[in-house]
Amino acid sequence: MQHSMPPLSALRAFEATARLGSVTSAADELSVTHGAISRQLKSLDEHFGVPLFAKAGRGLILTQHGEQLQSGLSEAFAKLRDSCAALKRDVEEAPFTLACPGSLLARWLIPRLDRLHRELPALKLKVVVSETEQPGIQSDASATLAFAEPPWPAEVEVFELLPEQICAVVSPQLMDHIDATKPETLFANKLLYTASRPQAWPQWASAQGLETAQLAQALNEGQGFDHLYYLMEAAVAGLGVAIAPRLLVEDDLKSGRLVAPWGAIETPARLCLWLPKQTNNRRSEPLAEWLKRELGH
Amino acid sequence: MQHSMPPLSALRAFEATARLGSVTSAADELSVTHGAISRQLKSLDEHFGVPLFAKAGRGLILTQHGEQLQSGLSEAFAKLRDSCAALKRDVEEAPFTLACPGSLLARWLIPRLDRLHRELPALKLKVVVSETEQPGIQSDASATLAFAEPPWPAEVEVFELLPEQICAVVSPQLMDHIDATKPETLFANKLLYTASRPQAWPQWASAQGLETAQLAQALNEGQGFDHLYYLMEAAVAGLGVAIAPRLLVEDDLKSGRLVAPWGAIETPARLCLWLPKQTNNRRSEPLAEWLKRELGH
């Protein structure tokens, strides 16, 4: 039954020509030259073995066979167009779900969410907390915002937004025991950290040239927290020196609730926007652009 | 509204895959490799920005979006296939009209028509008399059978079936005055001919090496007839010597009603089947083959 359908592109050319009444306008609609349409029509004539158009003055009119074909094809192509348009619309109007770790969400994204909604209203953004701190794409999210180190897995597309910086922060009330020019004065205080970033203190210490052994002992005496949120509260309360991504403490540094006496160091990690490969980028690109603008102060 | 439809071939690949449930069987149906289908599906995913299939074991199943698309496309493609098949069927089942000059029809084709109908029943042959003796395609005929000399006009396709031979024929009762080894004994009789073939006697005479002057005079004293039918009756009645295509007098020669004392000569003309260029050859080829067989004795 499936024998010898004519080429679909020829049918489309025929349908457009029959509907619009001329080769030239069909060519315009399909964004090709009139010569291309003319050839397609000729190939259809040959396929069916009868002429589908007859010359009429300087234009064409459908033959009887042509009209018969047109009546079926116009419906078929209308349905084709409708089906594609419907799917496309559904996909584009579906909310765009951005997954994001809770700490980043609470301390950076939420304060900017209102502006984001105002500046990109077409995006219909929905934000969810990503269930894992490990970077990776969440199946139900349109994109994931997270810190992660290269190399990236092959199955996702990654926009790099910002190199990660981490800094040691402390309550101003503890600054008595600290010399900003001497990193080792760090050890006068308890070290505070999050369970999800065990490598943060070693990275920082190594960048500052501190001894591994001393650090190990200090970490042993320090305290871990499940979430950055608690860590920050502990630091503000003066329980010790915390290590955290600079981006997430920037507001606290500005307001003076915390101080970063030794500045910040860059890590290999990047703040990234992760996208599933098959996702159409038309929607995520404006978001990526917005994030870049926002992060560039 | 016509913006950015995906490539039709990708939609067809999707529809076949969704309907048959596997890339491989879709590839079989469309006579391509599974790799080709796989690529088309990937391009569709990218076009819509969502996956349309998900992996399920070692096969694929439709996603929700995929099902949405499939429900529309299957109808659209069914309609497409139906429309094409309907037109094709109508064209193929329409009677095949063969135009043919009356003389050829009466003296050669009609006696064989019964066998032709029996051997090519699918052709649904209808025979009509061509209104003009001049070769050329008739607008309402699927094909035309006629004698004609090359070159052929460009707008038709021509099957050459047989070189034309013409011969001088005479009633056996007139053989007394005729010597088969001496063409000039022709002139003992009246020359008979048809109005539609004034060049026949000169061709024959020149091939036999007769004098032009003598022929001209004999022709002047001869008699023309409007149709080959009358010419033959005149020859059988012993009114003189007639000139005619061998093919059309063969039955009379076999039955002894006429004699061709000097044999036959070949002319530049050919018995041909003329086809309009746009006609599908699938139907005319069996006819051409049948004609060739029949003409080869």
Add this chain to the structure above:
DNA sequence: CTAACAGTTGATTTAAACTCACATGTTGGT
């Protein structure tokens, strides 16, 4: 009678589609 228009066509270029061969991942059988 010319200019603008509409479609066709030969020659060439371009881009999409396909194939091949290999890779990955899944299933069922002995």
Add this chain to the structure above:
DNA sequence: ACCAACATGTGAGTTTAAATCAACTGTTAG
């Protein structure tokens, strides 16, 4: 548990179909 058979994905290269360009034929209208 492992291997063979199966099903799909993919990089590289090739093939083929489709498009362009430019020239030509025929038509209409001013």
